[in-house]
Amino acid sequence: MRIRFTACAIAAAAALSGCAIAPGMRVDTPHQDSAPGQQGVAVTEITPELVSRIGSDAPPIEASDDASALVAAPQPYRIGAADVLSVIVWDHPELVVPNLTYDVGATSGALPVSVGLASQSVPGFAVGHDGTIQFPYVHRLRVAGLTETEAQTLLIGQLKPFIRDPQISLRVVGFRSKKVYVNGEVHAPGLKPITDVPMTLAQALHVADGALSTGDLSRVTVTRKGKRYRIDVPHLSEHGLDATQIKLVDGDEVRVPPATDYSVFMMGEVQKAGPLPFHSDGRLTLAQALGEAAANPATSNPAQVFLVRPASGKEAMQVFHLNAQTPLTLAIAQQFPLQPNDIVYVDAAGVVRWNRVISQLTGSASAAYAVERAALGN
Template sequence: MRLNSIVAYLASGCLLASLCGCATSPGTRAQSGSDSMTGESVAEAAGTMAVVKQITPDLIAKEHSTREFATESAIGNLVGVPGPYDIGSGDVLSIIVWGHPDLTNVSLAGDAALNDGIEGRASASPSGFVVDHEGAIQFPYIGRLPLAGLNEEAARQLLTRHLQKYIKNPSITLRVQAYRSKRVYVDGEVKSPGLQSITDIPMTLMEALNRAGGLLPTADQSRIRLSRGGASYRINLPQMVERGVNPANILLAAGDVVKVVSRDDSKVFISGEVISPRALAMRDGRLTLNEALGESGGINPASGDASRVYVIRKVGTELVIYTLDAKLPGAFAVAQDFELNAKDTVYVAATPLTNWHRTISQVFPGALSSAVSAAGTRP
């Protein structure tokens, strides 16, 4: 078979069939169940079902509302009013009964040592009344006295009522000598990750970060994750400040885990027919599709198909593919409002002619250029 016949056969047969198979998105095949009203359809990508959505102003407005609702819900669940510290199991209490030194068990000199680095001094015996695992202390005359869940003033009043049966008008000073019952854990891009004890100073998000030495330059302030009771909340500090919400109003609870994500984990990947494929770091958690294409040099005019721009995103267990026809008027204005998420992949498909040329070049290396040269020298 002559060379020209082979080229014509591949171009008209199996090659075109393969190109038609990826007309919906790279590596996808359109399925039934598309909705022309919403611009959504279902496709199969590498054996995984994916939802395909067209990027339109309506879709952008819907996603923006979803983001706003999620942010407001998270902030609403985390903002609280600080209250007095409640005594818990493991705390060490300093109790002074004035005029009765035999009832006093306290060492003021050891307070700082007990509060700072208590984990590293487990062998030291704290002087004071230790609240046991059932939330009670043993006090002379009274015996077992439950105090867990009470603040210092309520605990003092309870102790006074019990002790006045044995002492007339007792004058009592009660305070927490060492805070050991409630802690939060700060991890990630902070100077000193680790446990932070909740004290009489309200443990807010900013207090916890400051105690951990502050954020490192590699920290992504827009992706601070707070885990509480099986739920996870994303905190965007720049966004909160922009909206006039004070991050110090976010009150932490015992058992909370705060993780500051690294900027390296907040990247968007640009591939396909762009001038300079790369991974782009998001700026304070924000990067639009237009900015991503611009920073990668734009769509390659020689090989890129501007009508097939895709954003591939994993949402939970679901794969979502957003499509944009950049040839349409106003398409880049729409792209400027479409916000990307961390780990998104932006892919620009090649033109059918580019795919055809590459396939021929792989099947017959140098055959296409030889055929063109032969045709050019034909008399």
């Protein structure tokens, strides 16, 4: 009898507790908050006015720092240490030293990609670490920091005392002094030489054979001297820019992150719970997330959709509520942009909660009855 009394007491306490022991999670609606101070976070209703305000206040997605700092006009290539120069003095073949050859091309990343040549040995003069080349008659000639035209003019002036009206061709045949590094979700990551073709963001992605389908081009980062710029490539035109205007310099790092690095989390009464990646353009709205996660029509309560935005930096945690029962509210949700790490929770319908409580109570009662029968049998 004591066991029976205990089981009945447990069931009665559970029934009087207002379904407090319902299995699974739940989020109270704003009307169920006993006091704002108790929760610590206010629940904001998603309305057309809120969507309009968020759209006007949102910072541009293309840069965490000012991406306009990377915009620059194309400049001619300037010779640097380790570059290989081809110097031909017409009518003086003795000034070309055949045994001075250097490996350039695909292996070393020295030739322009457009040349399309495999790695090979070419005759030339390598620029030393001090920025000079050794050339007959003039001994050491400082060429680092000069363009091809400037180096050609300088060499002509140095040879005039020895050669009457010297005719010289000077070209960089091995681009080995300046490189950018492309990594992440691209087909051909690695060091990419800066050549006489200006190295822009578009060119860097091109020489890396483009981004993989798993890459997120809306959050490409360019790191320069410890400062990181985030660039939304598909939407640069919205800000009057394009990827060909973003100039890269020696030492820059370009990274295309995986799309899975940026997701929202779907929870509650949805058929596809778990992380949901952003679209290829880096955007995802609340309505799109609800559509892709597919709310369970049998158990979900469309009037109780909650969005939890975790605290980030100086921004406190935020909680938004959407009543998605009407087409108007779904249209509002279609204009509500989500951010990485947002949590979307679809609450259960009231009858579902009740059934879960009853199932738990009847299960507990059955277990207590079985224990009692076993005790009486003993």
